[in-house]
Amino acid sequence: MADIPGLAELRYDTPHFDVVRMGEFVLCAISGARIALEDLKYWSAEFQEAYSGPEEATRAFLQHRGADFR
Template structure:
């Protein structure tokens, strides 16, 4: 599948609820290929492109709390 996947994020893995080739970064909106996904939050059910974005989202209490 070439579209977005729907995942359930857990620790230390995630479950694929709907197959796809990528998820969107909760901070930047960039596509993250599933084979490159390394950062996510089980608490907030969000994926992140990098450690810096993951850290910023965690400190803010979720990406939705970050000022754009």
């Protein structure tokens, strides 16, 4: 994990996440945007990634599973 001041390390679960290393934000796995912990609403427990919104979460799912997923 990158050593960025304020970057938190989380363990993503369903329907919550646990803080492994305290911080103020995480990074979106798709856009790289900073997401304040209090604003974090989208993540994947399976892929252990955070997303800044539903579009990024969908894009990540398609990247991991492929557009042909059924």
